[in-house]
Amino acid sequence: xxxxTSFDIxxxxxxxxxxxxxxxxxxxxxxxxxxxKVQQIARELNYKVDKHASSLRTQxxxxxxxxxxxxxxxxxxxxxPFFLSMLGSITRACAQKGYDLLVSFQQxxxxxxxxxxxxxxxxxxxxxxxxxxxxxxxKLLQLSQQNTHFIRWGAPVKNDKIVSVGCDNFxxxxxxxxxxxxxxxxxxxxxxxxxxxxxxxxxxxxxFCQALTDNKLSINSELQIxxxxxxxxxxxxxxxxxxxxxxxxxxFGASDxxxxxxMRALQEHGIKIPEQVAVVGFxxxxxASFTIPALTTAKQDTKLAGxxxxxxxxxxxxxxxxxxxxxxxxxxxxxxxxx
Amino acid sequence: xxxxTSFDIxxxxxxxxxxxxxxxxxxxxxxxxxxxKVQQIARELNYKVDKHASSLRTQxxxxxxxxxxxxxxxxxxxxxPFFLSMLGSITRACAQKGYDLLVSFQQxxxxxxxxxxxxxxxxxxxxxxxxxxxxxxxKLLQLSQQNTHFIRWGAPVKNDKIVSVGCDNFxxxxxxxxxxxxxxxxxxxxxxxxxxxxxxxxxxxxxFCQALTDNKLSINSELQIxxxxxxxxxxxxxxxxxxxxxxxxxxFGASDxxxxxxMRALQEHGIKIPEQVAVVGFxxxxxASFTIPALTTAKQDTKLAGxxxxxxxxxxxxxxxxxxxxxxxxxxxxxxxxx
DNA sequence: CTGAAAGCGCTTACAG
DNA sequence: CTGAAAGCGCTTACAG
Numbered sequence: 133x134x135x136x137t138s139f140d141i142x143x144x145x146x147x148x149x150x151x152x153x154x155x156x157x158x159x160x161x162x163x164x165x166x167x168x169k170v171q172q173i174a175r176e177l178n179y180k181v182d183k184h185a186s187s188l189r190t191q192x193x194x195x196x197x198x199x200x201x202x203x204x205x206x207x208x209x210x211x212x213p214f215f216l217s218m219l220g221s222i223t224r225a226c227a228q229k230g231y232d233l234l235v236s237f238q239q240x241x242x243x244x245x246x247x248x249x250x251x252x253x254x255x256x257x258x259x260x261x262x263x264x265x266x267x268x269x270x271k272l273l274q275l276s277q278q279n280t281h282f283i284r285w286g287a288p289v290k291n292d293k294i295v296s297v298g299c300d301n302f303x304x305x306x307x308x309x310x311x312x313x314x315x316x317x318x319x320x321x322x323x324x325x326x327x328x329x330x331x332x333x334x335x336x337x338x339x340f341c342q343a344l345t346d347n348k349l350s351i352n353s354e355l356q357i358x359x360x361x362x363x364x365x366x367x368x369x370x371x372x373x374x375x376x377x378x379x380x381x382x383x384f385g386a387s388d389x390x391x392x393x394x395m396r397a398l399q400e401h402g403i404k405i406p407e408q409v410a411v412v413g414f415x416x417x418x419x420a421s422f423t424i425p426a427l428t429t430a431k432q433d434t435k436l437a438g439x440x441x442x443x444x445x446x447x448x449x450x451x452x453x454x455x456x457x458x459x460x461x462x463x464x465x466x467x468x469x470x471x
Numbered sequence: 472x473x474x475x476t477s478f479d480i481x482x483x484x485x486x487x488x489x490x491x492x493x494x495x496x497x498x499x500x501x502x503x504x505x506x507x508k509v510q511q512i513a514r515e516l517n518y519k520v521d522k523h524a525s526s527l528r529t530q531x532x533x534x535x536x537x538x539x540x541x542x543x544x545x546x547x548x549x550x551x552p553f554f555l556s557m558l559g560s561i562t563r564a565c566a567q568k569g570y571d572l573l574v575s576f577q578q579x580x581x582x583x584x585x586x587x588x589x590x591x592x593x594x595x596x597x598x599x600x601x602x603x604x605x606x607x608x609x610k611l612l613q614l615s616q617q618n619t620h621f622i623r624w625g626a627p628v629k630n631d632k633i634v635s636v637g638c639d640n641f642x643x644x645x646x647x648x649x650x651x652x653x654x655x656x657x658x659x660x661x662x663x664x665x666x667x668x669x670x671x672x673x674x675x676x677x678x679f680c681q682a683l684t685d686n687k688l689s690i691n692s693e694l695q696i697x698x699x700x701x702x703x704x705x706x707x708x709x710x711x712x713x714x715x716x717x718x719x720x721x722x723f724g725a726s727d728x729x730x731x732x733x734m735r736a737l738q739e740h741g742i743k744i745p746e747q748v749a750v751v752g753f754x755x756x757x758x759a760s761f762t763i764p765a766l767t768t769a770k771q772d773t774k775l776a777g778x779x780x781x782x783x784x785x786x787x788x789x790x791x792x793x794x795x796x797x798x799x800x801x802x803x804x805x806x807x808x809x810x
Numbered sequence: 811c812t813g814a815a816a817g818c819g820c821t822t823a824c825a826g
Numbered sequence: 827c828t829g830a831a832a833g834c835g836c837t838t839a840c841a842g
Contacts, residue, residue: 163811
């Protein structure tokens with residue numbers, strides 16, 4: 133049998149289809165008794181409102197689209213666990229607020245058609261992912277001009293029409309670096325892209341530099357090596373670092389994945405962690421507590437992040453003007469930094 | 472400005488709205504020149520087809536809904552990483568096939584309303600998650616009776632109207648157990664629910680038992696302790712096991728999370744892995760390669776799984792009759808089993 | 811409190 | 827090759 137429509141219910145209940153619609157939406161306009169009867173029949177017929185019809189009519193979908201940008205190299209491998217965890221918390225937050233979540237991946241290389249399309253299916257967009265921010269920003273402006281409701285995860289941007297939720301990467305970077313300095317390290321390397329292409333990493337780097345400066349330690353730019361947030365990239369960067377032959381006793385990985393790759397490189401070269409080199413990361417992905425030694429890191433609270441992202445987007449959809457939020461990171465001390 | 476409709480384009484192009492619709496869908500019925508003009512104008516106006524309208528009209532949404540059932544205890548904690556990884560691969564597979572993916576969580580406790588609702592928004596459903604299978608099965612039958620297109624991840628069920636994709640849990644359990652037996656272990660414990668409530672775990676348990684039997688080792692049911700796929704549950708089960716005071720030299724965790732929890736318990740009790748007790752898991756989640764010692768496990772190929780799930784569901788939607796698929800697992804030998 | 815009617819933006823027979 | 831028209835299943839003014 134085909135799916136039941138509101139007309140089928142109307143027929144069975146002996147009322148008009150308008151009344152059925154009202155009864156189902158618990159309109160106060162409808163008689164208690166009528167409402168109960170209609171709802172009863174709806175249940176019997178296993179009737180559910182057709183989302184497409186109601187969305188078309190009301191011009192809103194109660195759906196949020198999540199666009200996940202992937203790291204360019206990440207051809208076919210697993211998704212960055214940090215974003216996966218964000219995905220989980222966003223899904224939860226949406227469910228709680230009664231929104232559906234449409235998930236899609238964007239290839240950074242892509243022509244970004246999909247996002248515009250999604251803007252027709254969803255009331256708003258959440259943008260998630262690293263990627264080259266320079267390309268990225270331009271697209272953001274386009275979205276903004278189209279009056280698309282969207283919010284992004286990441287470092288705040290100057291443009292005040294673009295609302296972001298992100299961590300205080302500067303302070304997080306500062307805090308964890310300072311912790312390692314107190315441990316007695318003096319020669320710091322930084323593994324991660326430190327350019328405007330990756331604003332989050334850049335902020336961490338700035339925090340890192342500031343901590344060094346405040347503690348009268350020098351910053352050796354030879355010890356900063358680019359890497360993207362992929363384990364292997366961290367590994368490569370660390371190998372490169374080691375090859376340089378410049379002494380260092382601490383590595384700040386711009387993300388946990390980078391730090392973990394670096395640890396692998398160090399171990400392969402027989403360098404002891406943390407005795408010879410302290411290693412710290414950023415994110416606190418699940419794996420971080422299981423590495424050998426366990427990784428000290430700056431935790432980004434993905435649960436809170438998901439909630440803020442969803443709440444702010446819904447505010448935006450409702451015509452409010454939420455502000456860019458900066459969440460604090462939490463220093464998680466484990467073994468890899470020598471405590 | 473409001474969003475452009477096909478009428479706006481028709482007006483600008485000096486053709487009828489029907490022609491616009493045809494041109495946009497690349498209908499061969501429309502004149503080349505007309506088509507190009509229409510498409511050009513559509514681009515200029517940043518026009519996108521309204522999905523709700525077209526879905527309402529065509530009665531299909533090109534959307535797949537993913538229902539993720541959570542482990543009952545998993546109140547607010549992180550999602551099982553294995554499913555998170557499945558989520559990732561399903562998202563990818565959908566994108567590749569041109570389907571949107573609607574993600575939603577189900578509280579196992581729930582009255583399962585949401586799934587029916589989702590069946591109106593999506594052309595088909597993917598069901599993912601453990602949970603009490605006894606409750607679960609009944610709902611599956613309901614879905615099936617409603618002619619909902621759906622496919623599930625997990626052990627095959629007898630009912631041939633229900634299509635599943637899953638791993639060969641029996642063989643995976645057999646294989647990994649046999650590997651540990653060859654390592655010289657003789658007193659095996661199994662941590663995980665081994666009842667019809669968790670068919671996947673049960674199949675692994677059967678494979679485990681079969682391997683023991685084939686190798687003339689005895690099965691001590693005192694050494695099987697229930698646990699669900701959560702790290703802490705594995706920890707608790709192992710503590711219980713230790714408290715029993717019965718000797719054992721190998722633990723088969725029904726999932727990696729359980730095995731990892733068990734390893735923590737062993738270590739807290741000063742029991743050396745793998746010297747005194749070998750530990751193996753199932754899944755090969757990302758964390759498995761980072762534990763100390765690294766965890767030997769039976770890998771489930773989530774990438775392939777996601778593809779099969781999506782492909783089979785699309786086949787179902789298209790009126791074909793895909794069959795239940797059993798994927799092989801791969802033995803991943805690491806340190807925790809003593810090699 | 812209820813019903814008849816319009817209309818959301820498409821797709822697709824039907825007629826030319 | 828093109829257009830006029832119906833209709834997908836709702837929600838919501840409008841009239842009573």
